[in-house]
Amino acid sequence: MNRASGGPLDFGIEPPGPTETVPLRLIEVLRPRMFDDCPICGDPATTEEHVPPQRLGGTRMTRTCARCNNSFGTLLEADLVDWFDEAWSTSSFQSDAVAGRRQTSRLLRRWTSDGQFIFLPEGRCDPAVGGILAAGGDVTLEVSPPDQNRCHLALLKSMYLALCIKAGVPQGEPADRLRAELLAVRDAKRKADVPVSPIALGLTVLRHWGDPITEESVVLAELQSETGPLLGFLLAGRVFVSASSSWSEATAAPSGRLVYQLQVDASVRGDVASVHPQPPPQAGRRRA
Known part of the structure; x- marks a missing residue:
């Protein structure tokens, strides 16, 4: 990458x-x-x-x-796996640049050596998410933590x-x-x-x-x-x-979805790629 x-x-x-x-x-x-x-x-x-x-x-x-x-x-x-992998099970992005809330499936959180964080969608991802991030400005990220x-x-x-x-x-x-x-x-x-x-x-x-x-x-x-x-x-x-x-x-931490307000630098450009740990299954034949 x-x-x-x-x-x-x-x-x-x-x-x-x-x-x-x-x-x-x-x-x-x-x-x-x-x-x-x-x-x-x-x-x-x-x-x-x-x-x-x-x-x-x-x-x-x-x-x-x-x-x-x-x-x-x-x-x-x-x-447990989401906690272990530093992942959110479901997430969505929203901004004024693209109409509506755009979904991703599992979102991996990773950090660069200089302390910046990045998101890696795993599985299906709405292609419009790339447009939201490329446009920059205020972006709302809503996630489901473990x-x-x-x-x-x-x-x-x-x-x-x-x-x-x-x-x-x-x-x-x-x-x-x-x-x-x-x-x-x-x-x-x-x-x-x-x-x-x-x-x-x-x-x-x-x-x-x-x-x-x-x-x-x-x-x-x-x-x-x-x-x-x-x-x-x-x-x-x-x-x-x-x-x-x-x-x-022991007490349980509150559960539910979290909402983050992000400020995205419009000068950042890149492709939104899906990460597949395993090849997607091939379609099988259905018996009549």
């Missing part, structure tokens, strides 16, 4: 500015452990489960029932399964409460019905921005926090999730 001046445009996923460095000690690489019964609900475990989800780099680490596997993926995984509660619930599921892989299915009142919150999510009819989970929101979650610390899917690790050592799991070499939750202190 090139700048309007013709020079190369280098960009990455890591936001500019200072980042916090926290010591992390890797303790044990977890190996796959297959259960006969689903560790979440107790039904027969008939499907192999990626921990963390495959789109984060997870591998098949255990088995769950089909309902727990598929329902969590449908209800939660998109928010839902914090659903993102943390997806990580809670991965943390719980990692705990089961390490030590077996936990018993007792705290484990029963955790499973009850996961089952309440599984039984939700749609994303809007997913209940707020204090346990999930109370997890300590840290993101590593560089290359993966390890290529292993799940590693038992110890974080040196301000309050002392914190045991948890490093997922896909990039995301640390604590094995404990300060659930009584």
